[in-house]
């Protein structure tokens with residue numbers, strides 16, 4: 321009788337212990353770039369809301385736009401022995417050493433929203449992001465049609481060295497170069513933020529003024545800054561100067577309804593569910609595609625009013 325009781329007690333302990341291991345919340349570190357744009361804020365909200373829903377213990381770090389702060393955050397996550405790391409890399413290069421440390425600690429790393437250049441692709445599990453070259457091409461194709469294949473364009477670039485800045489520039493230029501009467505007469509970074517976008521557009525207007533027929537901004541926040549600069553220069557954005565940008569945030573749809581922005585190419589920031597699923601799959605030993613590509617749509621101003629109510633960010 322005594323052995324039977326002992327056996328039952330052992331069984332209860334084993335079950336309790338195994339439940340406790342599996343029911344312990346996942347501890348995930350998320351290294352976010354910063355809060356430079358409405359798109360970035362939407363991405364952060366998606367990650368935090370998903371972590372909340374899943375009962376994940378999220379360690380969140382805002383790098384204020386600095387790679388060294390992201391590297392520090394990743395080292396801190398490793399020291400805290402997190403189960404997984406999600407990284408939105410501010411730029412493409414400089415990640416190998418710290419990602420090798422994560423690999424040595426057997427912590428899976430999922431990239432969201434921007435890619436990186438590494439010699440060893442095993443340093444990250446997967447990249448969940450849009451195709452920025454496609455986004456740049458779509459903006460270019462739309463502008464070629466709108467401008468009847470002629471005109472002078474000024475370009476507001478994203479953060480130097482960032483995958484979206486590099487690839488949106490590449491994609492757009494690959495289309496424009498096919499039309500000899502379309503020229504990119506100025507191109508400069510506005511760092512993906514509204515204030516810098518406005519400032520750079522003011523300088524463009526001072527230098528080129530009425531020669532400018534269109535603005536291509538790598539994100540909506542810079543486009544909204546440019547729109548402000550165009551108005552302050554006494555011109556009508558959306559009419560005197562055509563404005564096309566990328567992201568598809570709420571402010572862009574409002575500007576299109578107001579007739580000041582002509583077109584935005586969507587870039588989905590709601591990556592939380594896919595990011596945490598990827599970490600779980602990696603922990604379960606599943607093999608993932610190296611790039612989980614997000615599909616994006618082009619929204620010209622003509623559809624903005626109808627589409628707005630269904631927008632999720």
Ligand code: GZL
Nearest residue numbers: 357359360433434484512539
């Ligand atoms: C794109 C993302 C870019 C957005 C900007 O995935 O990295 O950074 O287009 C954001 O708005 O600042």
